[in-house]
Amino acid sequence: MRKGSFGSTRLIAAALVGTALAGCTTLPSAGPTASQINAALRKDNQTGFTIVDIDAASAPGLAFAPPPPGGLATLDQPGRIDTVGPGDILEISIFEVGVTLFTGASTDSPAQGGSFNPSARGTQLGTVKVDGAGDIQLPYIGRLAVAGKTPGEVERMIERGLRGLSQRPQALVSVKDNAYNVFYVSGDVRQPGRYTLGLPRERLLDSLARAGGTVNQPDDMVVRVTRGTVSQESRLSAVEASGPQNIALLPGDRIELFNRPRTYLVFGASDKVSQVNFGANELSLAEALARTGGPSERLADPAAVYLFRYAPDAGDETTTRPVIYRLNMMRPDSYFLSQRIGMHDKDVIYIATARANAPAKLAQILGQLFSPILAVRAVTR
Template sequence: MKPDRPPAKAVRLATLTCALALLTGCSAMPSSGPVESDILSDAKSPATNTLGYRIVNVTPSVIDALATDQPPPLNTLIETATAADAAERIGPGDTLQVSIFELGSSLFGGVGGGTGSGVATQSTGSQSMGSVGPLPAVSADNLPPIVVDATGTVDIPYVGRLQAAGRTPAQLATAIRGGLHGLSQNPQVLVRIANDIANQVVVGGEVRKPGRQELTLAHEHLLDMIAIAGGEARLPQDLQVYLTRHERTGSVALTTLENDPQQNVALVPGDRIQVTYQPKTYSVFGATSKVSVVPFPISQLSLAEAVAGTGGPSDDRADPNAVFLFRYEKPEVATRLGLPVRPGAAVAPVLYQLDMMKPTSYFIAQHFAMHDKDLIFIANAKLNKFYKFFNLLSTLVSPTMSAAYLAK
């Protein structure tokens, strides 16, 4: 005896009831994020938009406004009154070599002399052809190395204590010569910095040869000193350069430093250079192939390259009208965009929207520069939840429809 089959009418009723129940819960279907209408309505509601973010459609005028947002040159961040010839000035801790040339009687090397009319050195005499009489010998004496003390002064025999710090070697030589006036016959003085401690900078971080480096009369700039320190040890796009001078610090990306001569400032004694590893990344959420954090593959990355690098909007889920970029802008940038800024706010949240259904948007996206920690969100299509609903409904209804067919 065959078992009783359920009436086809009852099967259809059960199917309809199930469909209505699923349709009622359609809004509760899982989703990777809000749709465009949710984002737009949220921005207009003070109750939900507690950050006060504004939505800006990306247009050529927006690109122009953002293009003017360039980092200030380091020479405007680092104020200094240091003289241009600072690298050749003496400072505390320097070791000096002082040479004194004397004519005739010598304070430092004994009495020079000799016969004939030649010029003698080291207290010896010599005679040249055609001479008509003896000339006094010239002695050259090197004083022991002299270290400039913490007060910036040095002691010179027969002269006394002199201020050395802040002077050039030539200026100190003139001062020594003046001190020897009346004690030595026509003394000539040469001063050389044998060990330059004061005119150094410190280079650290991601360079191959960190340590102290001496400044020279070549007036080294920031890039010069990084090269002298062996060059960068990582990819340039991942490095940030910090310059500290007189207790003030400025920073610039290494790639910007390489491309902008204004950032490549001349160094002065006491500067500290730190090259730090700070890889730039951006995040991608929403209707894309994969939610991910993506490192910048190149130093200057556009929005078009960033979206393409993640596979772009999903064909079956994404709404190409609603590609959003979340960013905290500086207040002055938000002002240029015509957006209100909260008084005293350090940053202004801005939500940029790009409609990828318009061909012009692809041109614009090529000139929209990505920033570190930008967040890209590709909204789901409005029918995405219904698509998921009908897939689920099909899974549930197919066995029931088969049973109804067999019940006929």
């Protein structure tokens, strides 16, 4: 009985081995081999992809490209930040000599038997708010259109309005609460809020510094500036202190900072299949491969490393087409070329499985099949 049982087990094992040998091409794999990708190009190419070898001729077209013109730099324009606008709270004082309009006659005037007092006396009119139309209302003067005027120009407007009503009037105007010459910072900053523009004109990086900086890594952050009805944005790491993206601010600018990390995906015969953040303003293909350990020494075909990307169509820059760039890491010059290839957001790296791994996997499967049989045989002896 024991022999019959053992013979049945041997027959089952033999059947399983035969099945495994027959299905060698369907062994578990991390993805297609290089030959299978080439076959898909000819027979099952539903997306219309093409394969381009990365060599000395194609590498320059994949190199790091300068940032496109425009962006935040298109918002840069001259402007003033020292003028009065709607919502501002003005503090106004009037200084007079002799017979005054706001404080009455001097107690030492000749009409009262005293001597003339030439000293100036000041009167604070209190605070005045600039209305939505940009006007203020003052006693004896009436309505003044002050929007777009500097405090000095408003002073001269008041003095002209008091001529003939007061003896040598002089006005002093200051902005107590600035609601017009301000900018707004929101999003992933430490201290969001409304800030007053200072002199000289502040720039974009100055405004972020006043708001405490970002709460995340600058390489993952996007800064958006809205001026009026126009918005532009850029990677924060691409805004340099002396560059054109570091624009001078104007009243009413709205600055938003939000987290938008750039990532790439790694699949196939790699020791670390994952989604990886760039973590830098620029990232080369060589650096991207190194971050995940590169091709697996046990599984990969180093001659078949692929970069999947939607590239601009040569005939129409507004459309894209799927392209697979093939890197042969068995060639020494590929290591130089890979340092010049710039990664794009959402790129996919695929490392093909080596065909030579199939016999090794088969041996592993057979080992798993025979281990229980050997264990049973050792027990039944």
